[in-house]
Amino acid sequence: MKKTLLSLVAMLVCICTINAEEVTFDFKTEAYGLPNDKNTFVTNETAVNGDITLSFSKTSGSGFRMWSDGLRVYKTGKGNASIKISIPNAIVTSIDMTVASKLGTVKVGDKDFTYTTASKTYSWSGSETDPTIVITSTSGNYAITTLKITYEANDPSDTRGSADIKFPESSYIVDEGSEFTAPVPTKATTSALTYTSSNTAVATVDATTGAVTIVAPGSTKITATAAENTEFKAGEGSYTLDVLKIVNSIAETMEITDNTLKLRINYPLTVAFKNFNNTFACNGNDFIQVYGNNQPAYTAGDVIPAGWIGCYDLYGKTTPEILNPIGMPEATENNGFTPAKVSEITTADVNKVVTLENVVFAEATPSTKDNFTGTVNGSEVTMRNNYTIAGVEAGTYDVTGVVAIYSGKPQFYVTGYEKVVDTGIADIVADENAPVEYFNLQGIRVENPENGLYIRRQGNKVTKVIVK
Numbered sequence: 001m002k003k004t005l006l007s008l009v010a011m012l013v014c015i016c017t018i019n020a021e022e023v024t025f026d027f028k029t030e031a032y033g034l035p036n037d038k039n040t041f042v043t044n045e046t047a048v049n050g051d052i053t054l055s056f057s058k059t060s061g062s063g064f065r066m067w068s069d070g071l072r073v074y075k076t077g078k079g080n081a082s083i084k085i086s087i088p089n090a091i092v093t094s095i096d097m098t099v100a101s102k103l104g105t106v107k108v109g110d111k112d113f114t115y116t117t118a119s120k121t122y123s124w125s126g127s128e129t130d131p132t133i134v135i136t137s138t139s140g141n142y143a144i145t146t147l148k149i150t151y152e153a154n155d156p157s158d159t160r161g162s163a164d165i166k167f168p169e170s171s172y173i174v175d176e177g178s179e180f181t182a183p184v185p186t187k188a189t190t191s192a193l194t195y196t197s198s199n200t201a202v203a204t205v206d207a208t209t210g211a212v213t214i215v216a217p218g219s220t221k222i223t224a225t226a227a228e229n230t231e232f233k234a235g236e237g238s239y240t241l242d243v244l245k246i247v248n249s250i251a252e253t254m255e256i257t258d259n260t261l262k263l264r265i266n267y268p269l270t271v272a273f274k275n276f277n278n279t280f281a282c283n284g285n286d287f288i289q290v291y292g293n294n295q296p297a298y299t300a301g302d303v304i305p306a307g308w309i310g311c312y313d314l315y316g317k318t319t320p321e322i323l324n325p326i327g328m329p330e331a332t333e334n335n336g337f338t339p340a341k342v343s344e345i346t347t348a349d350v351n352k353v354v355t356l357e358n359v360v361f362a363e364a365t366p367s368t369k370d371n372f373t374g375t376v377n378g379s380e381v382t383m384r385n386n387y388t389i390a391g392v393e394a395g396t397y398d399v400t401g402v403v404a405i406y407s408g409k410p411q412f413y414v415t416g417y418e419k420v421v422d423t424g425i426a427d428i429v430a431d432e433n434a435p436v437e438y439f440n441l442q443g444i445r446v447e448n449p450e451n452g453l454y455i456r457r458q459g460n461k462v463t464k465v466i467v468k
Helices: 002-019
Strands: 021-024 045-049 052-058 064-067 069-071 083-085 090-099 107-110 114-116 121-128 132-136 142-153 171-175 191-197 203-205 212-213 218-226 235-247 263-265 267-274 278-283 286-291 302-304 307-315 319-326 340-342 353-361 370-374 380-385 393-406 411-417 437-441 452-458 461-468
Touching: 021 045, 021 052, 107 121, 121 235, 203 218, 267 286, 278 319, 286 307, 380 393
Parallel strands: 171 235, 235 263, 286 319, 340 353, 380 411
Antiparallel strands: 021 142, 045 052, 052 083, 064 069, 069 142, 083 132, 090 121, 090 142, 107 132, 114 121, 191 218, 203 212, 218 235, 263 307, 267 278, 267 302, 278 286, 307 319, 353 370, 353 393, 370 380, 393 411, 437 452, 452 461
8 A cells, every 4th residue: 555655656656747838939030820911910819839829919009920030029109919829628836038138117916027138038937827918118119039938738627726825926025134024925736835946046935934034135936935835736937036236326236247237226316318218317426327227307407316126237248327217316416417528528428418518510510310420620530410409500510418438439429519709810819918808608707617618718819719
């Protein structure tokens, strides 16, 4: 009798192992029966890979379309696009979806997917029959490159209940150096739970109680598992824990080398310029770019309070950026922002918003998103109308813009022009022994001129000068 029971246990273990299956849709290499035409949208169509069928639908916008970089999800307005996964007699336990760029909100039911920046992967775990992935996005086109589905066979003759292990939330965050109170899961199973951490360098977990000890910044997955018994099937539930690295300045932020590490931005920023998802901001003399679609509608001079979350990376290995901001607050005040006036730009000025003085344009500048050049003190400066502002006629201007790097050289993204007024009195002969007087461009006398452009008069000679 004892040998028979041992054989049954071994058989059950074998069945569980056999029933765990993985299938991956690689949309960059195969269409799986979908219209493989860039001009045809996929709506109410199906993709088939073995026993798995994907069904596509949308509530607004343009939905899905096959493309060279994968299955593109087109902007959906205020609605959403969805993919239903159907597998006969099976329960889906995890979904991993790699993308070309970050999507909006991705859910199965009321549970969010977690996103990993480095691998550009959305991940979900649970226990669902025929789950539906719902993608909500306000704008943009995003490509799904692969979709990996893990599932287990669901034997209709097995009437045991589901373990149904669930944590209150799918993800949690905690600052480094802080205590973390582990969430308590609910469960239907009568089996005891066993806890594990996927990354013990970030956090360890007590196998019996689930109590978590923080070790270092990073991300880990805490999983609770239950063995099967005579009443309930085996099962598991999990949550992602991000331990935030606290950074207290732009300089500290730029020392980060792991672009997957989530940071607590523990310093205020003053907005210098904003264009859609790009915010150029400073703290003192240091500048950085914040890129992502989860930002309030800031204007120049707005003060962004400390306390929000983001990741750091060098875009194109040259441009410092805080990416994927989470919880960016509304501005608390506006103290104004005045760009520094400079006579040259270098790659060390990347992300700075400055005014380049006395730029000479030999011809009109473009109103379209094109490159062009100007001359400052006889040196040519490469510029770009990256933000498609109105062009100006040929002449001399003080030009405000953002310093960028292109092909290893500085490039100026123009944000505004101010024409330099020609007084027409620069060539009048002067008495070299006469006292010197300074006037601003409005003709008002200035006793102690500071940095800027002035009219200098000595005797009968009047010239324009830059005071530094």
